[in-house]
Amino acid sequence: MNRxxxxxxxxxxxxxxxxxxxxxGFSFAxxxxxxxxxxxxxxxxxxxxxxxxxxxxxxxGRERETIAKQLSEWGEQTGDDAVSDIxxxxxxxxxxxxxxxxxxxxxxxxxxxxxxxxRNTEKSVQPSRDAKGKIADEIQRLKLKEPxxxxxxxxEQELVRAEAENLVAEAQLTNITRKKLKESYxxxxxAVIERxxxxxxxxxxGRRLLDLLDDSPVTxxxxxxxxxxxxxxxxxxxxxxxxxxxxxxHNVDGVDSIxxxxxxxxxxxxxxxxxxxxxxxxxxxRGETPVMTGGIGQSVGGDHHVPAAADVPYVSPTPxxxxxxxx
Amino acid sequence: MNRxxxxxxxxxxxxxxxxxxxxxGFSFAxxxxxxxxxxxxxxxxxxxxxxxxxxxxxxxGRERETIAKQLSEWGEQTGDDAVSDIxxxxxxxxxxxxxxxxxxxxxxxxxxxxxxxxRNTEKSVQPSRDAKGKIADEIQRLKLKEPxxxxxxxxEQELVRAEAENLVAEAQLTNITRKKLKESYxxxxxAVIERxxxxxxxxxxGRRLLDLLDDSPVTxxxxxxxxxxxxxxxxxxxxxxxxxxxxxxHNVDGVDSIxxxxxxxxxxxxxxxxxxxxxxxxxxxRGETPVMTGGIGQSVGGDHHVPAAADVPYVSPTPxxxxxxxx
Numbered sequence: 001m002n003r004x005x006x007x008x009x010x011x012x013x014x015x016x017x018x019x020x021x022x023x024x025g026f027s028f029a030x031x032x033x034x035x036x037x038x039x040x041x042x043x044x045x046x047x048x049x050x051x052x053x054x055x056x057x058x059x060x061g062r063e064r065e066t067i068a069k070q071l072s073e074w075g076e077q078t079g080d081d082a083v084s085d086i087x088x089x090x091x092x093x094x095x096x097x098x099x100x101x102x103x104x105x106x107x108x109x110x111x112x113x114x115x116x117x118x119r120n121t122e123k124s125v126q127p128s129r130d131a132k133g134k135i136a137d138e139i140q141r142l143k144l145k146e147p148x149x150x151x152x153x154x155x156e157q158e159l160v161r162a163e164a165e166n167l168v169a170e171a172q173l174t175n176i177t178r179k180k181l182k183e184s185y186x187x188x189x190x191a192v193i194e195r196x197x198x199x200x201x202x203x204x205x206g207r208r209l210l211d212l213l214d215d216s217p218v219t220x221x222x223x224x225x226x227x228x229x230x231x232x233x234x235x236x237x238x239x240x241x242x243x244x245x246x247x248x249x250h251n252v253d254g255v256d257s258i259x260x261x262x263x264x265x266x267x268x269x270x271x272x273x274x275x276x277x278x279x280x281x282x283x284x285x286r287g288e289t290p291v292m293t294g295g296i297g298q299s300v301g302g303d304h305h306v307p308a309a310a311d312v313p314y315v316s317p318t319p320x321x322x323x324x325x326x327x
Numbered sequence: 328m329n330r331x332x333x334x335x336x337x338x339x340x341x342x343x344x345x346x347x348x349x350x351x352g353f354s355f356a357x358x359x360x361x362x363x364x365x366x367x368x369x370x371x372x373x374x375x376x377x378x379x380x381x382x383x384x385x386x387x388g389r390e391r392e393t394i395a396k397q398l399s400e401w402g403e404q405t406g407d408d409a410v411s412d413i414x415x416x417x418x419x420x421x422x423x424x425x426x427x428x429x430x431x432x433x434x435x436x437x438x439x440x441x442x443x444x445x446r447n448t449e450k451s452v453q454p455s456r457d458a459k460g461k462i463a464d465e466i467q468r469l470k471l472k473e474p475x476x477x478x479x480x481x482x483e484q485e486l487v488r489a490e491a492e493n494l495v496a497e498a499q500l501t502n503i504t505r506k507k508l509k510e511s512y513x514x515x516x517x518a519v520i521e522r523x524x525x526x527x528x529x530x531x532x533g534r535r536l537l538d539l540l541d542d543s544p545v546t547x548x549x550x551x552x553x554x555x556x557x558x559x560x561x562x563x564x565x566x567x568x569x570x571x572x573x574x575x576x577h578n579v580d581g582v583d584s585i586x587x588x589x590x591x592x593x594x595x596x597x598x599x600x601x602x603x604x605x606x607x608x609x610x611x612x613r614g615e616t617p618v619m620t621g622g623i624g625q626s627v628g629g630d631h632h633v634p635a636a637a638d639v640p641y642v643s644p645t646p647x648x649x650x651x652x653x654x
Contacts (some may be wrong), residue, residue, distance in 0.1 A: 060383035196523035
């Protein structure tokens, strides 16, 4: 990477956004954008590009879910119980990673919507600037041509009114611009953090699933030990669901709660409660709003939980603050 | 979401991967996939779909970088110093988020490559199975037609050889399958975690930039206070670079070091060293390998650092373990 502290300084030659009309395949919106006054045209471009960004993440999310199914089906036809079960469970995790990617795309789209308020205000301020300028020009022209014209008085009055009107418009523009710019990118950064934290939870549980697959080589003729981690694998998915659920519970107030140590302190507390609950009143998981696996009850009976726990003692692979607990 | 503990259980009707030949726009590779024996055809589909996933994330990364430039250029033409500087700096952060998205796509592609080893082994095992079966069938046919045929002896010998050969092939297949399946998805989950942790660092510093934009409304006629956070904004980018750099330094050994508390303990230690360094031998940043902003020296003079720090005392918004320090 060779990027300076300014994006601008890194632009060489004519920047793309300044010649939108020459590009192909324009939507009506972006065509309008290209004929906008300078004032709102650039933001049209940002909003349009962000729409492409949203589509890319949507596509990635859908693709993930397809891969998840294909991987699971591949595993099934290997005829290897261990590969079959682990590939299926990893598929569940991948599918959830995809769902999180789609949620991210949706949140980016919301943040994008906020920028439209700025763009619309820019659009509406332009005529006010033009009107003011037009009257001022006319006054200059008249002063030269017919300095005695009685219209000058009228025009001067109009100019005062136009200036007053424009003063308000410009104040509205700066107020909206700063407020909405912050609002939009705060929402965008919050979306980045939420996707990241949820996907970390999922990926770390995904690794626990892979750890259940014995990949020690067999010699020709020898057969594999029977696969015994079915319960443990189901438990990993339960744990992932619990972690996502307590993450959601402790981030209801969004942005602020996502950052800082307080969130994580709560998080772990919440997580532990949650975990205990798994072994008490969570026989089949139907009792709760599913965060990840809606049909979780279908394949996990409560009787699996204890052996499962015995099978792999549960250590949350998620937030590092769970380590502080033990310190 | 209504997903069960199994992806399979959620498949309704004929699963897509089983009718690939009916889809359009096939690449040569995927066309070969569709005429593969069952054994390797499904994994062809997984590998092909993963290629689409990689492309989506590449596209998202590029789009981010475009948006970054456009946002910066929009801010420049607002004529508002504060909006101009903050939008430019936020652009730098967005651009880096995009670069991380592209790195992620690259890492997914590497993980995808590992699956090809399984696919190729599946392909090579099929003939061995077929050969064995063919000989066995022929023996059955002969036993009925001409039980006395001397060819039977030869065929029995061939069958033993074919069985021995296949025994090896099947052992190779299960060994490769389990080893490479783990390897591929461990790499994939590591990539998810790396993107997530780096993007969290960036997003949290991005928020610090937004905090420097005063969005208190002005009344018509009043003018804004002069923008005074230029140094602070530059410092935020320096801090982001330092955090990414120490993240990279403490994750050289990849996977394992990314998880667990040890990593974070190191991380913070490393981070603090790094931070101190910023104020000692890091006058203009040329001394170090740039992690984020290659041209950092161009626009930040060492003399900016101290006032900048005075301006906003630096508190790393990144890993929560920085809070543990204070506990």
